Amino acid sequence: xxxxxxxxxxxxxxxxxxxxxxxxxxxxxxxxxxxxxxxxxxxxxxxxxxxxxxxxxxxxxxxxxxxxxxxxxxxxxxxxxxxxxxxxxxxxxxxxxxxxxxxxxxxxxxxxxxxxxxxxxxxxxxxxxxxxxxxxxxxxxxxxxxxxxxxxxxxxxxxxxxxxxxxxxxxxxxxxxxxxxxxxxxxxxxxxxxxxxxxxxxxxxxxxxxxxxxxxxxxxxxxxxxxxxxxxxxxxxxxxxxxxxxxxxxxxxxxxxxxxxxxxxxxxxxxxxxxxxxxxxxxxxxxxxxxxxxxxxxxxxxxxxxxxxxxxxxxxxxxxxxxxxxxxxxxxxxxxxxxxxxxxxxxxxxxxxxxxxxxxxxxxxxxxxxxxxxxxxxxxxxxxxxxxxxxxxxxxxxxxxxxxxxxxxxxxxxxxxxxxxxxxxxxxxxxx
Amino acid sequence: xxxxxxxxxxxxxxxxxxxxxxxxxxxxxxxxxxxxxxxxxxxxxxxxxxxxxxxxxxxxxxxxxxxxxxxxxxxxxxxxxxxxxxxxxxxxxxxxxxxxxxxxxxxxxxxxxxxxxxxxxxxxxxxxxxxxxxxxxxxxxxxxxxxxxxxxxxxxxxxxxxxxxxxxxxxxxxxxxxxxxxxxxxxxxxxxxxxxxxxxxxxxxxxxxxxxxxxxxxxxxxxxxxxxxxxxxxxxxxxxxxxxxxxxxxxxxxxxxxxxxxxxxxxxxxxxxxxxxxxxxxxxxxxxxxxxxxxxxxxxxxxxxxxxxxxxxxxxxxxxxxxxxxxxxxxxxxxxxxxxxxxxxxxxxxxxxxxxxxxxxxxxxxxxxxxxxxxxxxxxxxxxxxxxxxxxxxxxxxxxxxxxxxxxxxxxxxxxxxxxxxxxxxxxxxxxxxxxxxxxxxxxxxxxxxxxxxxxxxxxxxxxxxxxxxxxxxxxxxxxxxxxxxxxxxxxxxxxxxxxxxxxxxxxxxxxxxxxxxxxxxxxxxxxxxxxxxxxxx
Numbered sequence: 002x003x004x005x006x007x008x009x010x011x012x013x014x015x016x017x018x019x020x021x022x023x024x025x026x027x028x029x030x031x032x033x034x035x036x037x038x039x040x041x042x043x044x045x046x047x048x049x050x051x052x053x054x055x056x057x058x059x060x061x062x063x064x065x066x067x068x069x070x071x072x073x074x075x076x077x078x079x080x081x082x083x084x085x086x087x088x089x090x091x092x093x094x095x096x097x098x099x100x101x102x103x104x105x106x107x108x109x110x111x112x113x114x115x116x117x118x119x120x121x122x123x124x125x126x127x128x129x130x131x132x133x134x135x136x137x138x139x140x141x142x143x144x145x146x147x148x149x150x151x152x153x154x155x156x157x158x159x160x161x162x163x164x165x166x167x168x169x170x171x172x173x174x175x176x177x178x179x180x181x182x183x184x185x186x187x188x189x190x191x192x193x194x195x196x197x198x199x200x201x202x203x204x205x206x207x208x209x210x211x212x213x214x215x216x217x218x219x220x221x222x223x224x225x226x227x228x229x230x231x232x233x234x235x236x237x238x239x240x241x242x243x244x245x246x247x248x249x250x251x252x253x254x255x256x257x258x259x260x261x262x263x264x265x266x267x268x269x270x271x272x273x274x275x276x277x278x279x280x281x282x283x284x285x286x287x288x289x290x291x292x293x294x295x296x297x298x299x300x301x302x303x304x305x306x307x308x309x310x311x312x313x314x315x316x317x318x319x320x321x322x323x324x325x326x327x328x329x330x331x332x333x334x335x336x337x338x339x340x341x342x343x344x345x346x347x348x349x350x351x352x353x354x355x356x357x358x359x360x361x362x363x364x365x366x367x368x369x370x371x372x373x374x375x376x377x378x379x380x381x382x383x384x385x386x387x388x389x390x391x392x393x394x395x396x397x398x399x400x401x402x403x404x405x406x407x408x409x410x411x412x413x414x415x416x417x418x419x420x421x422x423x424x425x426x427x428x429x430x431x432x433x
Numbered sequence: 434x435x436x437x438x439x440x441x442x443x444x445x446x447x448x449x450x451x452x453x454x455x456x457x458x459x460x461x462x463x464x465x466x467x468x469x470x471x472x473x474x475x476x477x478x479x480x481x482x483x484x485x486x487x488x489x490x491x492x493x494x495x496x497x498x499x500x501x502x503x504x505x506x507x508x509x510x511x512x513x514x515x516x517x518x519x520x521x522x523x524x525x526x527x528x529x530x531x532x533x534x535x536x537x538x539x540x541x542x543x544x545x546x547x548x549x550x551x552x553x554x555x556x557x558x559x560x561x562x563x564x565x566x567x568x569x570x571x572x573x574x575x576x577x578x579x580x581x582x583x584x585x586x587x588x589x590x591x592x593x594x595x596x597x598x599x600x601x602x603x604x605x606x607x608x609x610x611x612x613x614x615x616x617x618x619x620x621x622x623x624x625x626x627x628x629x630x631x632x633x634x635x636x637x638x639x640x641x642x643x644x645x646x647x648x649x650x651x652x653x654x655x656x657x658x659x660x661x662x663x664x665x666x667x668x669x670x671x672x673x674x675x676x677x678x679x680x681x682x683x684x685x686x687x688x689x690x691x692x693x694x695x696x697x698x699x700x701x702x703x704x705x706x707x708x709x710x711x712x713x714x715x716x717x718x719x720x721x722x723x724x725x726x727x728x729x730x731x732x733x734x735x736x737x738x739x740x741x742x743x744x745x746x747x748x749x750x751x752x753x754x755x756x757x758x759x760x761x762x763x764x765x766x767x768x769x770x771x772x773x774x775x776x777x778x779x780x781x782x783x784x785x786x787x788x789x790x791x792x793x794x795x796x797x798x799x800x801x802x803x804x805x806x807x808x809x810x811x812x813x814x815x816x817x818x819x820x821x822x823x824x825x826x827x828x829x830x831x832x833x834x835x836x837x838x839x840x841x842x843x844x845x846x847x848x849x850x851x852x853x854x855x856x857x858x859x860x861x862x863x864x865x866x867x868x869x870x871x872x873x874x875x876x877x878x879x880x881x882x883x884x885x886x887x888x889x890x891x892x893x894x895x896x897x898x899x900x901x902x903x904x905x906x907x908x909x910x911x912x913x914x915x916x917x918x919x920x921x922x923x924x925x926x927x928x929x930x931x932x933x934x935x936x937x938x939x940x941x942x943x944x945x946x947x948x949x950x951x952x953x954x955x956x957x958x959x960x961x962x963x964x965x966x967x968x969x970x971x
Contacts, residue, residue, distance in 0.1 A: 276809070278802045285793070288784050294741060295771070295779040296793040297762035 029349065032397050040393035041079055044386045048075040051382055061377070073378050078386070085371025086113045086364040111246065111253025113360075113367030114260055115326065120359035121263035122318030123341025124348060125270055126311045131350040131402070132274060133307035134287035139191060139206025140315040141338025142213030147184030147316025148323045149217045152330035153225060154179035155238045164241055172242035173324060180320030181313040187213060188312015189305055196301035202308070210338075218332050225330075233332035244325040256325045263321075266314070270352040283307055315341075346395050346402060365390060435498030437462040437627040438483065438514075438596055443492035445478050452478040454651045455492070460596075460644070462497075465618050465628045467642035467659070469635070471671055471868030472840035475651035476631045480598050483629075484516040485509035496596070515589025516598040521581050525574040530556040532573055533587045559590055563620050579610030583617065590626075597621065599630040603637055604866075607726055615641050633840075633868055635667050647671055672870040683884070687904070688717035690753070691857050691888035692738070697747035698912075699733040707733040709912040710747070715857070720879070720889040722903030722920065724896060725932055730912035731861070731892045732774055738890065739771045739859050740764040752856065765794050770855035772847055772863050774892075776839070780846040783835040787825070790834050791816035791849055815852075823848035824871060839866040847875055851882065858882060861892045876902060896928060910934040 052061070052071035060070025061077065084091050088107035092100045123140050130137035155176040162168035191209060194200040218233060227236040244256035274280040285293040286303045294300055315338060322337065323330055344362055348354030365387045372383045440458040444451070452475045460466045468476045481487045483494060485503030493500050496512055503509045506516070523532050534552040541548045556569050565583050573581060582602065589597055603611045618628055618641055632638050638645045639659050646656040647670040654670045692715040699708040707730040715721045723731055736742035738749060740761035749756040751767065759767075773779040781790050792801045792812045800811045816830040823844045825837070834842060847863055863879070864872040879902060883889055893899045899906055899920070906920040908931035915931040927937055 276807050277805050278797045278807060279805065281789075281792070281796045281807060285782055285785075285796075289778070289782045291775075291778045292780070292782045292793065294761065295773055296796065297760070297765045299760065299762065 026349075029398070029401075033347075033394050036393040036397065037390060040389045043393075044079070044389050045075040047385060047389070048073050048078055048378070048382070057377065073376065073382075077376060078372060078378055078383075081372050081375050082368035082383075082386070083364065085109055085375065086366075086368035106248050106250075108250045108253050109367050109371055111249035111255040112370060113363040114249075114257075115253060115255035115363075116366040117359045117363030118255065118260045118263050119318060119322055119326065119337050120340055120344050120362050121260075121267065121355055122314055122321060123337045124344030124355040124359050125266060125341075125352060126314035126318060126338075127341045127345035128348060128350045128352060128355055129270060129274070129283075129314060130307055130311035131345055132287045133283045133303060134290060135192075135195070135304065135307055135311070136203045137188070137191075137206055137308065137311045137315075138203055138342065139188065139209050139213075139338070140311070140318070140341045141334075141336065142206070142210035143184040143187045143312040143315030144319035144322065144338045145210075145213045145217050145334055146187040146319070147180035147312075148319030148334070149220070149235075149330050150183030150316070151176040151180035151320040151323045152235045152238060155242050156225075156236055159239050159242060164239060166241060169239075169241035169243075172238070173244065176238070176242070176324065177317055177320040180316040180323075182316070184316015184319060185309045185313035188315065189309040192305040192308025192312075195308070196304040214334075217330075221330065221332065227329070234327075235330045237329045238324070240328075242324070243328050244321070254326050259321050259325045264356065266317070267352050267356055270314075274352060279306070343391055343395055346398050347391075349398055349401070361394070362391075435495070436460055437497060438629065439495040439498070440479065440483065441493045441495060443479060443482055443489045443494070445475075445482055445487055446490045452651050453482070453489075453648075456648070456651070456653045458646055458653065458656070460627055460629055462627050463622050463625050464643040465622055465630070465641060467638035467645045468629060468631045468648065469633065469638045469645050469667065469671060470648035471633055471870060472838045472866070474648040474671075476633075476648055477600060478651075479648070480516065480600065480629065480631060483509070483596075484514060484598055510592050510594065513593055513595040514598065515592060515594030515596070517582070517585045517589060517600065517602065519600045519602075519604055521585050523573045523581060523584060525572070527573060528569065529567055529571050529573060529576070529584050529587075530569040532584055533559075533569075533591050535588075537592060555591065556587065559587055563590070563617070563624065565617070577610070579606055579613055582606070582610075582614065586617065586621075595625070596627045596629065599628065601632060602630050603632070603634070607728075609726075611637075633671075633866075635664050635671075635869070638667070639664065649673060668869055671868070685718050685884065685904075687719040688886055690714050691717050691751065692890065693748075693750040694738070695748050695750075697734070697737060697749065698745045699730070699737045699742060700745050701733055706745070707912050708737065708744075711913060712747075713907065713914065713917070715888045715890055717856075717888050718883055718886045719905070720883050720891055720903045722899035722906040723890070723892040723909055724894075724899045724906060724928060725909035727894055729909045731909055733912075734909075735771075735774070735859055735861050735890070735892055739769060762797075766798070768854070768856035770850040770853045770858045772850050772858070772860040774861040776842050776846055781834040781842055784833060786831050786833050787820065787837075787845060788813045788816045788830045790845065791819060791830075793849070795853070819845060819848035819852060822852075824874070840868055840871065843867050844871055844875070847878075851878055855882075856887060858887060858889045859892075860889060862894060863891070864893075864895070864898065896925065900928075908932055 049071055052073035052075075053069075055072040057072040060072065062071045062074035063069065064071070080093055084093065086109060088103065088105070088109040089100055090103045090105075092098060123144060126140045126143065127137055155172045158172060158175060159168070162171065187209065191200070191202045191205040194205050195202045221235055222233050225235050227234055244259050245251075246253055246255055247257055249255045249257065274284055282293065282298040282303050283306070285296060286298055286300060286307075290300060293303070318337060318341070322334070340362060344355060344358045347358035347361065369380070369383045369387060372378055373380055436459040438458070438460040440456060443453050443456045443458075445453040456475070456479055458468075458479070468480065470476045478487065482489045485506045485508050488502075488504075494503070495501065496514070501508075501512055503512070509516075524535065527535070530553045533556045538547045539551045539555065540546060553569055560567050560569065560583075565587065567576070567580050567583050567587070571580075573584065576584075586597065602614060606614060621628060630641070639662075642659050644656055645659050645662065645667065647654040647667065649671060657667075694714065695712045697708055697711045698706055701707040709730075711730075711734065713721070723734070725731055733742060737744045740756070740759065740763070751764070751769070756764065777783055782793060785793075788809065789812070792807070792815070795801050796807070801808055801815070813830050819825065820828050820830060825841050825845045825848065827837075834845075837845070843864070843866055847860075850858065850860075858879070860879070864875050867875065876898070879889060879891075891899060891902060900923075901920070903920045905917055906923065906928075907914045907917045908928055909915070910932060911934060915934055916937055918927065918931070918937075931937065
């Protein structure tokens with residue numbers, strides 16, 4: 002609360018988002034859990050209402066006393082959503098807390114973890130840019146470009162090496178590196194545009210998403226399309242160069258090694274941000290650009306660096322998607338990059354927080370598939386319930402973020418009850 | 434007759450802190466009362482109790498003898514108590530009269546329509562009654578800070594305030610605006626209003642107030658009539674010990690040239706030339722003071738020297754090397770310390786704790802960084818040593834910068850920069866917001882650096898500070914030095930003339946400029962343009 006002009010112009014915003022800015026980690030966790038419960042309560046109502054509107058031969062649930070029947074059972078929906086995402090570890094309607102014979106190595110849990118793994122990379126990509134004060138909406142494009150580079154580099158190199166596990170390791174490493182480089186370069190473009198031409202990175206990254214998707218589509222369609230393929234896709238990379246499911250069922254498309262690599266990236270990024278000079282530069286630019294400049298940080302270079310790193314992480318996400326999920330580059334790419342934005346917001350842009358945030362997304366994805374198998378609830382309604390949970394959980398963090406972005410917090414807005422210590426000198430008083 | 438405001442035995446406790454301890458305060462109707470004390474003495478807390486922001490733990494608030502209990506500022510406003518905060522609460526794009534009536538608009542149609550004519554009329558009438566020179570139709574964004582303050586006062590008066598509380602009202606004003614504010618005080622008290630203002634500046638309390646109450650550590654040390662007390666006595670009441678008002682400088686022969694500035698021109702953010710063809714030099718073991726009304730190019734000069742702003746023309750040489758194209762990083766590495774003007778924008782990262790803030794600027798240098806990795810243990814030791822030496826409170830390296838008071842933030846920045854072992858210290862308002870006990874200490878440290886042979890470029894709006902510490906005193910007006918004078922012999926009147934842009938005819942200028950030809954005012958260098966083409970400083 003230093004600049005009186007900013008104080009005045011943001012006073013309305015301050016009242017709206019101020020209370021969210023200065024929360025501690027513990028408070029934020031409590032807020033997140035409360036938000037999930039609240040979203041479930043709202044979702045309950047929506048399931049009931051749609052269950053009343055929908056037509057079905059037998060009611061899935063009948064309201065006690067009134068005898069009104071509903072087509073969908075809200076309790077069942079949420080039980081299946083969370084329990085099903087893990088492969089039903091909890092016994093419902095049967096004796097005992099746990100189902101005997103449950104093993105974590107089941108298909109549903111594999112699907113959940115597969116989604117989690119992919120979102121770790123895109124979540125980290127968005128988070129690292131956010132930490133530098135940059136809104137990278139372009140992780141999707143960086144993922145597309147990175148994935149294509151991975152597929153093409155492996156397809157080009159594979160014939161030169163003798164097939165086998167050794168070649169597999171080499172190809173995976175080279176392919177992932179190619180994805181990182183391509184994604185990094187793709188991310189460096191909006192970084193450089195921002196630093197040297199003052200082009201807003203939100204706009205440029207969104208535009209580059211379209212460029213990436215369409216250029217990649219045309220390239221594959223015209224040049225690299227697999228022979229005889231009915232869809233726009235490259236050839237499959239050799240099986241030994243894929244990240245194959247291990248322990249988990251094959252159809253889960255989940256390779257434990259990829260998750261471990263993701264967790265390794267989380268640790269590395271956390272160390273980078275908190276314990277290195279460049280990380281200090283990066284996050285100082287993010288929270289207070291003028292102070293960073295005062296401290297000798299080259300703002301332009303830091304912008305380019307952060308966007309390059311962010312793009313590289315998106316590119317690695319693309320590599321993992323190609324090597325683990327599809328085995329080839331395919332034109333129909335899920336919105337992993339966009340979900341990464343929400344994951345990052347959910348995580349408070351903290352690398353460590355990306356793990357639980359990505360897992361929540363994974364659970365919602367895996368659980369939604371289970372609801373489709375087990376109940377008559379339409380997928381659109383499940384998507385609404387997912388959206389509700391994400392909206393409720395992300396909103397406080399989102400408020401916090403725009404609050405910080407607007408330079409709020411740390412003043413009197415969120416904590417008026419402080420003694421004269423904060424209000425004695427001239428300058429930064431609790432004044433709101 | 435009962436006093437207009439009577440605080441009776443107010444105690445306010447926060448967890449772990451007693452902010453006010455059994456404070457009595459009586460303010461007579463129609464008087465100006467200064468509440469004086471160092472940072473953290475409990476002034477603002479006491480006023481927040483009166484304004485209904487805090488409930489007192491013990492004690493009673495009486496207005497005109499009536500005990501009152503306020504649950505919120507709204508109650509206080511209804512009882513005729515208004516508060517003007519240091520940072521104004523105005524809506525920039527709206528007009529003056531709109532701001533004044535905002536929230537209490539006169540309405541017609543049963544509250545559905547704002548009666549704009551009546552509202553504007555009421556504001557005009559009010560500002561005429563108190564002789565305020567404010568255009569009611571001007572947009573707040575376009576008027577000066579002093580006028581904005583008057584709009585705030587009008588807001589309080591419009592809501593029927595009889596008692597006006599002002600928190601550090603002069604902090605944001607120019608000297609002229611301060612004079613005008615004192616005039617406003619007189620106008621208001623003539624019409625029976627009562628004013629309480631918070632301050633930590635002795636001179637301000639002495640010249641503007643009828644009575645002065647001094648708080649120290651949450652306790653009322655005493656209330657005195659300003660006519661019966663001296664600066665020294667007041668200072669002693671505030672600090673609790675005797676304070677030397679004049680820093681002790683000893684003459685010293687300056688050494689090598691550390692900073693040479695030739696033909697420097699710098700633009701401000703709007704692209705308007707703020708520093709024009711300026712030349713001067715600064716030697717080791719010398720303090721060059723720069724005085725002037727804020728906004729006459731001092732900020733841009735300092736930014737250009739420290740590498741935060743590119744010069745449009747001219748050259749800066751530092752220890753014999755041209756700084757053209759050298760980044761801020763390079764200048765830090767070459768031993769330039771910089772106490773910035775805006776401590777909360779630049780000097781500190783508000784959301785970082787003091788350990789993290791202690792390495793700002795040194796984050797790539799040993800002992801805090803080794804091959805790119807940060808050593809947080811070393812950083813913490815450093816922060817703790819600065820905290821201890823410079824008496825930063827609370828003494829907690831884990832405290833976030835934003836939780837510190839302004840004065841303590843400043844002490845931490847000054848400590849961090851002084852302990853950098855610099856060759857050149859660029860200090861902008863180094864003691865702004867710092868209480869007088871700590872100011873004394875910071876001045877001593879600054880003179881210690883000088884005697885160790887460091888060069889100091891000191892920019893301050895406190896005239897006694899620049900005059901007392903400098904070996905030479907440059908006065909800046911509209912981007913140029915109107916004179917470089919000997920601070921020991923120059924009078925305040927002469928400085929005032931120079932600050933207003935007039936030149937001095939007598940030879941007090943020459944006495945100071947003895948050892949350099951390049952101290953130039955505007956007329957010194959008719960060929961300044963040639964210097965300007967030498968290069969652009971990055």
